[in-house]
Amino acid sequence: MTSTYAHAPGFVAGDRPKIVTSRFEFSDSYTIERYLATNGYAGLRAALAQPAGSVHDEVKNATVLGRGGAGFPAGTKWGLTPQEVWPRYLVVNGDESEPGTYKDRLLMERDPHQLIEGCLIACYAAGLSRCFLYIRGEMALAQERVATALNEAYAAGYVGKNILGSKFSVDIVLHWGAGAYVVGEETALIESLEGNRGMPRLKPPFFPAANGLYGQPTIVNNVETLANLPWLLCNGSEAYTAIGTKTSPGTRMVAVSGHVKRPGVFEIINGVTTFRDLLYGEEFCGGIRNDNQLKAFVPGGGSAPWFTPDQLDLPFEASQVGPAGSMLGSGAIMVMDHTTDIPAAALTLTRFYAHESCGKCTPCREGGTWLERILTRVVEGTGTDADLDQLIEVGSSICPGDFPHASNADLGLSAVPFPYKMTTICFVGPSAYAPVHSALTLFRSEFEARVTTRKRIPVTAVANSTTGHAS
Amino acid sequence: MSRLTDANIAIAYEIIGRYPRPKSALIPILHLAQEQDGYVAEDAMKHIAELVGVTPAEVFGTASFYEMFKFEPVGKYLLNICGTMSCALMGAEELMHHAEKRLGIKAGSTTPDGLITLEHAECQAACTEAPCLQVNYRYRFKMTPADLDTLIDDLAAGKLSDEIPSHGVLATVRQRIPAERGVGAVAPEKVNESPEWLDGKSAL
Numbered sequence: 001m002t003s004t005y006a007h008a009p010g011f012v013a014g015d016r017p018k019i020v021t022s023r024f025e026f027s028d029s030y031t032i033e034r035y036l037a038t039n040g041y042a043g044l045r046a047a048l049a050q051p052a053g054s055v056h057d058e059v060k061n062a063t064v065l066g067r068g069g070a071g072f073p074a075g076t077k078w079g080l081t082p083q084e085v086w087p088r089y090l091v092v093n094g095d096e097s098e099p100g101t102y103k104d105r106l107l108m109e110r111d112p113h114q115l116i117e118g119c120l121i122a123c124y125a126a127g128l129s130r131c132f133l134y135i136r137g138e139m140a141l142a143q144e145r146v147a148t149a150l151n152e153a154y155a156a157g158y159v160g161k162n163i164l165g166s167k168f169s170v171d172i173v174l175h176w177g178a179g180a181y182v183v184g185e186e187t188a189l190i191e192s193l194e195g196n197r198g199m200p201r202l203k204p205p206f207f208p209a210a211n212g213l214y215g216q217p218t219i220v221n222n223v224e225t226l227a228n229l230p231w232l233l234c235n236g237s238e239a240y241t242a243i244g245t246k247t248s249p250g251t252r253m254v255a256v257s258g259h260v261k262r263p264g265v266f267e268i269i270n271g272v273t274t275f276r277d278l279l280y281g282e283e284f285c286g287g288i289r290n291d292n293q294l295k296a297f298v299p300g301g302g303s304a305p306w307f308t309p310d311q312l313d314l315p316f317e318a319s320q321v322g323p324a325g326s327m328l329g330s331g332a333i334m335v336m337d338h339t340t341d342i343p344a345a346a347l348t349l350t351r352f353y354a355h356e357s358c359g360k361c362t363p364c365r366e367g368g369t370w371l372e373r374i375l376t377r378v379v380e381g382t383g384t385d386a387d388l389d390q391l392i393e394v395g396s397s398i399c400p401g402d403f404p405h406a407s408n409a410d411l412g413l414s415a416v417p418f419p420y421k422m423t424t425i426c427f428v429g430p431s432a433y434a435p436v437h438s439a440l441t442l443f444r445s446e447f448e449a450r451v452t453t454r455k456r457i458p459v460t461a462v463a464n465s466t467t468g469h470a471s
Numbered sequence: 472m473s474r475l476t477d478a479n480i481a482i483a484y485e486i487i488g489r490y491p492r493p494k495s496a497l498i499p500i501l502h503l504a505q506e507q508d509g510y511v512a513e514d515a516m517k518h519i520a521e522l523v524g525v526t527p528a529e530v531f532g533t534a535s536f537y538e539m540f541k542f543e544p545v546g547k548y549l550l551n552i553c554g555t556m557s558c559a560l561m562g563a564e565e566l567m568h569h570a571e572k573r574l575g576i577k578a579g580s581t582t583p584d585g586l587i588t589l590e591h592a593e594c595q596a597a598c599t600e601a602p603c604l605q606v607n608y609r610y611r612f613k614m615t616p617a618d619l620d621t622l623i624d625d626l627a628a629g630k631l632s633d634e635i636p637s638h639g640v641l642a643t644v645r646q647r648i649p650a651e652r653g654v655g656a657v658a659p660e661k662v663n664e665s666p667e668w669l670d671g672k673s674a675l
Contacts, residue, residue: 009612010599048674087662099555102596127669130491130656137502137539138551138595140608143642150646160652166674167667171654173489174646178498178537181593195497195523197536214492214659255598257557263599302556302594332598334556348559352593358536 002283004264008110010102010255012264014283017243019251020227021267023111030145032152035113041158043230047121048166055125059229062237063249065270067103068093068184068222069301069330071318078126080209081217088217090128091193091208092119092226094135094142095177095184099302099352100332103253103265104223108135108142111227112149116159116172118226121233123170126219130171132193137177147174181356185426186220187212188358199360200426224253224331245271248317254278258335259292260285271317275299279312279335292337296442300329302349303431306438342446346439347375353432363398364429370394371432383451391440395433398423474518479503482645483522489648491656493523501534505639510541541638546581548626549638551592552604558594561601567591569616573623586627588638609635 002014007027023029023038035041047055060075081088092115096104107115119131133150135143150172153159161169175193177183183192187201190213212218228250232240241249248271255265256278262285268278278284279294288294296306305326307314314320321328336345354368374391377383399422422430440447475483482503487496500522504515511534520527534540552570554563567578570589574582581588597603600612604619611622625631636643668674 010597045675050673051671052669052674053671084665086665087657087659096596097594099594100557100598101594102598105596124668124674127666129662129666130654136596137537137641138605138608140641141610144644147642147644147646151644154647154649154652157652160648161654164675168674169654169667171489171648171656173648173656175495176499176502176641177539178502178534179539180537192498193495194492195494195525195533197533216659257598257601258560263557263601265599298556334560334598336560340560345556345560348554348556352555355593 008106010263010265011106011110012262012266012284014266016267016269016283017251018267019231019240019243020107020111020114020224020253022231023114024106029110030112030149032113032149032156035111039234040113041117041230043233044117044120044124044158045164046233047124048164048168052125052127055121055233058237059125059232062232062240063247064225064228064232064240065248065250065318066222067224067228067252067331069098069303069327071328074122074221074225077209077221078122078219080207081126081219082210085217086127087129088127088219089213090119090123090126090131091186091189091213091218091220092131092133092223093184093186093189093220094133094139094146094223095189096136096139096223096330097181097184098330098332099349100255100257100298100334101301101330102255103331105136105139105142106265107223107227107253108139109145112142112146113153114227114230115146115223116149116153118229119172120159120163120168120170121229122219122221122226124168128170128219130173132173132175132213134175134177134183134189134193137179143174143176150174180358181352182358182426182428185428188426189220190218197358199358202425244269245315245317247271247319252316252331254316254331254333256285256333256335258297258333259289259337259340260287260335261289262286268316271315274313274315275307275333276312278316278333285335288335288337290337292339295336295338295340296342296438297336298332298334298435300327301332302334302352303327303427303434304329305434306442308442341379342439342443343375343379343450346435347372347379349435350375350432353428357428357432361424361426361429363423364432367394367398368429368432371436375436378447378450381450381452385448385451387451388440388444388447391436395437398433399430473508473512474514475504475522476507479507480522483519485647487523489656491658494525494529497523497525497530497533498537501530501540502641505540506641507639509547509637509639510544513542544585545638546586546588547637548586548606548635549588549590549608550604550606551590551595551608552578553592553595553597553602555594557598558602563602566602566604566614566616566619570619570623573620587623606631607635607638608641 064074066072183198188198192198208218354372359365516530
């Protein structure tokens with residue numbers, strides 16, 4: 001049984017375990033009254049009743065994977081801070097803007113107290129003394145809901161000094177951006193939070209856990225990651241790992257959009273639900289629109305290399321999607337049916353990344369724009385054969401080597417987000433090339449059909465004709 | 472136009488007080504200036520520089536990076552039509568063409584009466600509700616050209632002024648930290664000890 005709610009457009013509930021969306025059925029889910037009536041802040045109480053170290057262990061045992069894109073376990077991340085360096089900060093990444101993705105927006109709009117409780121649990125467990133909750137600038141409603149919830153929570157004694165009468169004190173500061181995709185990258189987020197242009201910092205050597213906000217150890221966690229914590233503290237890590245698989249426990253929010261019958265955001269079981277379930281299952285999208293043929297789909301947000309119907313049976317599990325050549329990223333699937341104009345579809349994504357390049361790294365700033373321009377002329381029908389090779393050449397100077405190269409067992413990681421090598425600091429550059437590479441590799445004939453067959457006039461011939469001297 | 476009003480200066484100081492370093496308050500205060508004037512005026516940036524303790528060039532340096540800040544007046548309503556993949560697959564281009572035709576302007580410009588500024592936008596995080604758009608960052612989902620006509624009519628007739636504030640006003644609710652409840656921001660160099668609750672015992 002599935003149901004949709006008028007008050008939460010896009011969200012589709014089903015008969016599956018609900019960890020982060022359990023309150024979405026209530027139209028007043030964002031109020032403190034509803035939150036407290038539905039076990040709200042019980043996870044915080046459970047956390048404060050034990051030493052911070054054991055809360056940290058509980059999160060480690062549950063292997064709560066980061067839901068922002070890289071999938072790094074939160075408990076492990078918290079442990080990467082250098083010893084005895086204080087203060088440490090928590091920065092919450094609510095700058096959701098990856099094409100195809102939206103789950104953090106729903107979590108902030110529909111259940112802001114759950115996020116606040118998650119922030120408090122993280123601060124308590126990892127000894128973080130101030131929390132900055134960074135919400136994307138364009139999300140006015142999310143900002144209003146979180147601001148209201150914070151005001152309520154301060155008044156009720158859940159945030160601020162001596163929380164619930166204990167020795168635990170932490171402020172949560174609402175911060176909001178002003179429109180820049182790259183700020184979703186954690187070091188750019190920190191730059192932006194310091195009042196600078198949101199350009200990523202070079203890393204390694206310094207990851208935010210060691211050297212982040214104001215040069216202090218800083219944990220950057222995604223909204224959905226933190227939203228998992230209240231449930232986890234109420235129900236324990238065993239209950240959490242009982243859902244999903246050993247390597248991908250719990251649930252995960254996934255947005256499926258594009259050419260499907262019923263697009264929606266679903267909370268699915270991690271590691272178990274397959275792409276076929278999502279696209280064709282009756283409790284999910286119910287098939288491709290007009291019963292058309294599936295042509296391709298983007299499995300993990302605009303940055304992810306594309307999949308074709310061959311990969312439909314892969315589960316939502318990083319260790320399998322990675323070696324298959326893509327990534328789960330931020331839990332966003334975009335579906336293209338057989339009527340899709342592939343070069344034009346790839347252009348919409350490449351244009352996005354070219355537009356959002358911050359300009360710090362030359363290969364991305366220049367390369368992204370080149371990709372966009374070349375692809376535009378191919379789509380418009382004025383490109384040539386040479387342009388297709390040029391696309392690959394430009395792309396290869398952004399991310400040289402095998403592409404995508406998804407797994408790296410030598411490092412003890414079952415899956416590394418693409419690509420293996422890149423000439424830019426962050427993933428915006430490679431992301432501009434990912435759709436071009438996927439589209440060209442999978443559907444080259446569509447590009448070839450678009451290019452003009454007119455041969456270029458050799459430069460020497462032009463020179464000779466203007467000077468009048470035949471050689 | 473102008474420097475910040477006294478009421479807004481008070482809000483600005485309140486915001487600055489929440490950060491260990493004042494410059495962190497730059498983006499929120501730039502939003503405040505945009506809320507006051509509808510765009511970020513040059514005098515406002517000079518004023519913000521004084522409040523935050525940086526140069527006006529640094530304020531403009533930061534502000535000019537972010538798309539939401541406008542440095543000259545825009546329409547009362549900023550109409551952002553999403554054109555990234557999911558919306559593009561579901562007809563965003565047609566919607567944009569319709570908007571340009573209906574308003575008689577190209578994307579990136581403002582209607583002569585100063586009511587609507589039309590812009591191309593990138594992914595707005597409502598991909599299942601494609602094609603979508605925002606009016607002053609308030610969503611409209613699954614838009615057809617007919618829906619767009621109705622929306623423009625309603626905006627022109629002032630029917631939506633309760634729901635959609637003028638450009639510059641983002642969230643209508645501000646965070647307020649009561650003085651007696653807040654922990655307060657401390658410069659990082661003044662903290663050398665681990666937080667009190669990390670003493671190996673439970674906090675409650």
